[in-house]
Amino acid sequence: MMDKMMATLLESLHEATQRLEQAVAVKESNPDDWLAILDEREELIHQMQERFSAGSVLTEAQRVQLTQIYEVNQRLIPLIEGCKQGVQQQLNNLHRSKLAMNSYNEAGPNGYGAFFDRKK
Template sequence: MEKTVDVLLGSLLETTLRLEQVVGVKDSEPDEWLSLLDKREDVISQIQQYELNSESLSSTQKQQLEQIYEINQRLIPLIDGRKQGVQQQLNNVQRSKLAMNTYNEAGPNGYGAFFDRKK
């Protein structure tokens, strides 16, 4: 049992470190993030089957869990910041789309100039 928990914790730490590397890259793909997050979730669910508590963990296992926790604390603000940036871009696209639809229905335009008929 101990060896399996060690292997699972090692896998979780490795996946978490990989996630930190990928998130740290400015133009990384969120799909890759999701793949790593899914992998982490699978490992976590496997670890939870062992119903571990602090007394049953070795000092090495506790250190691994602390390291994973610290990485998570660094990752959350990075992911939230990227998420807000994407949301802002989406809002800008929706505003532009709304403006285009509004003015395209307004009538003729000449040489890229809008003739605003709304009053």
């Protein structure tokens, strides 16, 4: 028996996965956009799990489609991790710069743009 609701959910999940792949592939894309798509996908997966709990089963074509979604996910994980590491590196650099700036700003007086280093 083919479950129309499951077919619709699976098609929506496939489409959302394709949109996520396109969004992540753009070099300067906004990770907030990714989060919106990931939230949408999470809701679709939750609905699919409810259908499975109710006794729905996948057809062979739906299993193939689910396998394709899985393969896209496997390609996306390293890309997202790379972006995450890049952002973490930027945060670390910003934190280091801020610490250096604060240590010199608290060092004491400066006169007319001249800098007096008291750390020696």
